[in-house]
Amino acid sequence: MAKGFTDEDDALLAELGVQAEAKKESSRTPREERIIAGFEEIQRFVEQHGRAPQHGEDRDIFERLYAVRLDRLRELADCRAVIEPLDHQGLLTGAQPAPLGVPEDINDDELLAQLGVDDTTPGGIAELRHVRSAADKRAAEEIANRQRCEDFDNFKPLFEQVQKELGAGLRQTRRFERKSEIAPGRFYILGGQKAYVATMEQPTVNEHGNIDARLRVIFDNGTESNLLMRSLQKALQQDPAGRRIVELSAGPLFSDQNEEGDEASGIVYVLRSKSDHPAVAAHRDVLHKIGVTGGDIARRLANAKLDPTFLMAEVEVVATYELFNINRTRLENLIHRIFGPARLDIEIKDRFGQPVIPREWFLVPLFVIDEAIEKIRDGTITGYVYDPKSARLVQRESGHTNIGG
Structure with missing residues (x-):
């Protein structure tokens, strides 16, 4: 009889086809x-x-x-x-x-x-602390495996423009966080170098159920790499200095009416020149100077005919927009960037006979300027560029950054 079982138990187990064995002591x-x-x-x-x-x-x-x-x-x-x-x-x-x-x-x-x-x-x-996983090693190898970018001349102006915009305060760098997105047309900083995502192939779902895609990434040193999106994300997260370069959100920059507690910051003004210079006279109806001032406009224009900035001629004010709680320099730089492709190329001699090249005159119809300011006001301007050929604001193409402005 098995240890711990009665005769009745043994009989029942036998009928059930179960053979009870005594537990062996280890x-x-x-x-x-x-x-x-x-x-x-x-x-x-x-x-x-x-x-x-x-x-x-x-x-x-x-x-x-x-x-x-x-x-x-x-x-x-x-x-x-x-x-x-x-x-x-x-x-x-x-x-x-x-x-x-x-x-x-x-x-x-x-x-x-x-x-x-x-x-x-x-x-x-x-969880590993000091030992890199195979995935980490593959990501590092992808980042390190770069080759010469044969068409870098097409991308070099983009890097130069972004650097100018960073210097002018039109763009900022922010820490690359876990949930930050990778998208074509965006700039990042990896290993101290600017990286531009030129293209992204059709996204797929990997074996872990995560969305991934193959990228073409151009670096500002003239190299490129075909990275997986998740490899670039991992590298940016692990780089203590990994950053993403973002455009400032314009938001409600200014309004025709100030609210209680707002402090006036200045005025956006649009001028038309009365100069008899042939280049000016030929385009007078669409040639405008766009500026921002924190002072009195009349005082600012008092000596226009002696100032090469105003083409050494009298001007007339054709539009103004009052603004509140805004950085005037930053706003002016933003407006000039938008209309950069239509900047007037002209040389004027000042009253001492020295050549001066004015930078604030643009061949842009007044209604387009008004439209741009409305888009600045509602924060949508970053999705548009000015097309001089059609004389209108057009939406940016996906993955394209405006070189001219």
Whole structure:
């Protein structure tokens, strides 16, 4: 009769086809039980992968742990004696690896610490601290694997323009955060170099269920790389100086009416010249000077005929827009950037006969200027550029940054 069962119990079990056996008392020590349990984990790995665990930074942390553990089991005679009867896969007779210098009394926790894994962290054994995963290594290799950009001349003006806009305060750099987006037409800073995402292929879903896409990334040193979007994201996140370059959101820059508590900042003015210069006379109806002032306009224009900025001639005010709580210089730079492709190319001599090239006159119809200011007001201007050929504001093409302005 099985130990712990009555005759009735045995009879019932027999009818059910269950043979009750007395539980055997284990004669193994706790240490031997741990040795066997650890070896069985290695055996399960071999069954799943068809090979013994191996060393290497590109290996999964569990595999590396099993590989070191197997080395120790092979080296220690008392361990071999315990598990040899269980070694149906021939693991103990496999090729002997080079000595690792691991202390004989090291436990798994200490071994994990040496491998760069802290088992007390929320993620436990699966989280690496100092050991780069295979994915991290692949991302780093993609970033490092650059080649010469054969058509860099097409992109060089973009980098120059972005640098000017950063200097003028029209763009800012911000830390690249985990949720930041990668998109064509955008600029980033990686490893101290500006990076421009020129194109993005059709996004796909990878084996982990994440959206990814192949990019063409141009760097300001004249090189390029075909990166995966997630590789670029990872590199920007891991770079302490990784940044994204963003345009300032115009927002409600100004209004025709100020609200309570607003402080006046100045006026956007649009002027038309009365000069008899042939280049001016030929385009008088569409030639306008656009400026911003914090003072009285009349005083600003009092000596226009003596100022090459005003083409050494009298001017008339054709439009004004009062603004509140705004950086005047930044706003003026923004307006001039929008209409940069239509800037008048003219040289005027000042009253001393010295040549001067005015920079604030543009061949733009008044109604387009008014439309641009409305778009600045509602914050949508960053999606538009001025097209001199059609004399209108047009939406930017996807992945295209305006070179001229």
